[in-house]
Amino acid sequence: MAVTKILVLILAGGAGSRLESLTEDRAKPAVPYGGMYRLIDFPLSNCLRAGIADVWVVQQHNPGVLSDHLANGRPWDLDRTTGGLLVLHPHQGDERGGWHEGTADALWRQAPLIREFGPEALVVVSADAVYKLDYREVAEQHLASGAAVTMVTVRVSKEDAGRYGVVQVSSDGAVTDYAYKPDEPASDLVTSEVFVFTPDRALDLLDELAEEVGDDGLEDLGSHLLPRLVEAGEAREHRFEDYWRDVGTVAAYWESHMDLLADDPPINLDQRDWPIQTQGGKYAAAWVSPGAAVDNVLLSSGSVVTGSVSNSVLSPDVRIEDGATVRDSVLLHGVVVCSGAIVERCVVDTAAKIGPDSRIGGDGDITLVGKSCEVAAGTTIPAGGRYPESG
Secondary structure, eight states, rough: OOOEEEEEEEOOOOOOOGGGGGGGOOOOSEETTEEEEETTTHHHHHHHHHHEEEEEEOOOOOOOOHHHHHOOOOOGGOSSSSSEEEEEOOOOOSSSSSOSSSHHHHHTTTTTHHHHHHOOOEEEESSEEEEEHHHHHHHHHHHHHHOOOEEEEOOOOOTTGGEEEEEEEETTTTTTEEEESSSSSOOOOEEEEEEEOOHHHHHHHHHHHHHHGGOOOOSTTTHHHHHHHHHTOEEEEEEEOSSSSOOOOOHHHHHHHHTTTTTSSSTTTTTTOOOOOOOOSSSOOEEEOOOOOEEEEOOOOOOESSSEEEEEEEOOTTTOOOOEEEEEEEETOOOOOOOOEESEEEOOOTOOOOOOOOEEEOOOSSSOOOTOOOOOOOOOOOOTEEESSOO
């Protein structure tokens, strides 16, 4: 079935509190990833790969960094006279104005605009996972199935399944049971936060649910909307078996970066026929001095390494001074590691400075250093520590 009109709605307004200080002053989709990218680059690049030119981004929490990154949408071919990128903010002036309280509430508040646009398929995605998926292919399968919603599903570890919508499916792909963030998951098969809806059915049901739940609110898609569609027998799955990683916690964020450094990485961010696109061009070439030691490192433009770095990801404009050592770490834009400092199993946020002869992290849980922090010379922060200390 040829699809002529697909709308992708990227829900980018969540607080992302599980990423701790990484989302204190930036939206979760604006968190840097893989050196030069940001998390929202993944759904936007998926749209580019699928040839989808109508992409709306719903913002709310800390929108400044994300808005600056999105700009006019040019890297993703969304700077168009007709269609292209549309950024939606909370508004006032009608009954659907105000802050949204969850993903379903966000969708309900934008429903009049969606109806006016009139898509055949509505693809609703979050922007906090690392993956490559052709949204057009999923949308075409959805429309051919006659379902009201197609849930893109993935398998995760059983201990993590309770963080997601857990599903059970029949042999023909029908979703027979759905539980949102259950205490005792019935399976390890979960929704990836990528959904394709038949617009009229989903939006009509949201209106009905808004009347039913009243002041309690629509909350998230998994709170009322998805369970109701599953109960009605109108939900199907699209099983996704390639690389998918939710990076919504500090540990998962670090682990996904370590995946990029594997001998055979499970995802190629610069694949010729499916590169991840981003805003760029602000920095000069990276430089590694003759005396530096660099082993298994993703090295971004503008970085200067005169010390020792191994098994790490360096974002643009990072400085590793002579005599400094960085191991198994992720350093975001503009970080400086001074001479004699040792940084191990850490995530160091933008513009932080690690003072001379400091000892940061070590073997154990991931250590997190906050944005623009200056760690004094000789400071020791143990494995799993937070700087500055939270609370």
